[in-house]
């Protein structure tokens with residue numbers, strides 16, 4: 001189902017249909033992936049009601065207009081930590097070019113569904129996947145003044161809000177092309193919790209929210225270090241295959257949900273929850289409900305059991321001086337059994353070696369004795385050895 005694509009080989013033989021389909025597809029993509037909504041309130045007024053392709057968070061029955069939204073690998077999901085599978089082979093995530101010079105100019109937009117910051121493709125995930133992904137944009141999902149609004153939930157807990165940093169596979173050249181390919185998109189998700197202090201790193205964006213209050217407005221903000229928006233512990237994350245959480249719900253996203261959360265103050269969250277408008281209404285609670293897992297696996301780059309983490313961290317710090325923290329985290333759950341396994345292997349190895357040696361000596365002695373007994377002449381040369389052994 002992840003291989004599912006929007007285009008069909010048969011269509012290639014019918015150029016006109018293909019063109020129309022491609023056009024529709026591109027329109028949807030431009031609208032949703034790039035978040036440039038053509039169908040604002042004006043459009044609705046002109047046509048006297050909601051148009052095809054218009055969608056809201058209040059009515060999430062999106063499958064009527066967007067077939068893929070009823071697929072079997074949809075996002076977001078509830079991450080049940082006890083059912084996640086520790087996978088020590090998940091590569092460490094390394095971000096490149098995230099520290100943007102102030103001379104860069106970034107567009108901040110209210111597209112009626114979210115507030116979105118466009119990112120230059122000089123920013124990338126250089127390691128973490130089997131291929132390179134380039135950044136396209138980041139945006140937020142939030143609740144209301146009285147309720148949480150993250151999209152992913154962890155063990156049933158909905159966090160205050162969530163940020164998505166959207167990347168596309170470099171080999172596909174553009175976000176719109178990549179969005180149609182099974183391995184096309186990689187989204188990094190950060191969950192927010194309420195903390196006592198303002199998180200200054202987010203003021204680059206939050207100080208401008210008032211300026212993009214009206215749907216469709218774009219303002220420019222100078223470049224800053226986007227690393228500071230992400231958790232410090234990038235090596236602790238959940239990984240699963242899913243979809244865009246907005247129509248057209250393409251199932252082409254490899255999700256990375258960081259285990260470490262970021263704190264925002266109540267006042268900062270309040271800005272997100274009250275400053276933006278969709279049409280004439282407050283843009284809030286812009287999260288999609290969690291979707292069924294349908295047998296999908298959710299991997300964890302780290303051991304989910306706090307107890308073993310504590311034990312192993314202590315041990316590994318003693319061993320390695322604690323400089324290879326991520327490495328030790330990734331080895332976590334098996335570290336203990338591996339160590340005791342090593343010891344066992346050595347003991348058995350020695351025992352086995354001894355047994356073989358004794359057996360070989362025994363066989364040699366038997367053979368020499370036999371050869372001494374049955375043959376004379378040549379074989380006598382073995383005699384000194386035999387005597388030495390004895």
Ligand SMILES: *[C@@H]1O[C@H](CO)[C@@H](O)[C@H](O)[C@H]1NC(C)=O
Pocket residue numbers: 002239240241297298299
């Ligand atoms: C995602 O799907 C790909 C292709 O089917 C598969 O190789 C990979 O293991 C899946 N990843 C996860 C986290 O399930």
Ligand SMILES: *[C@@H]1O[C@H](CO)[C@@H](O)[C@H](O)[C@H]1NC(C)=O
Pocket residue numbers: 081154155191258259260261303304305306
């Ligand atoms: C982080 O992982 C721990 C251990 O699995 C879990 O208890 C906690 O809920 C997770 N938090 C998030 C935000 O993923």
Ligand SMILES: [Zn+2]
Pocket residue numbers: 139140141164245
């Ligand atoms: Zn999102």
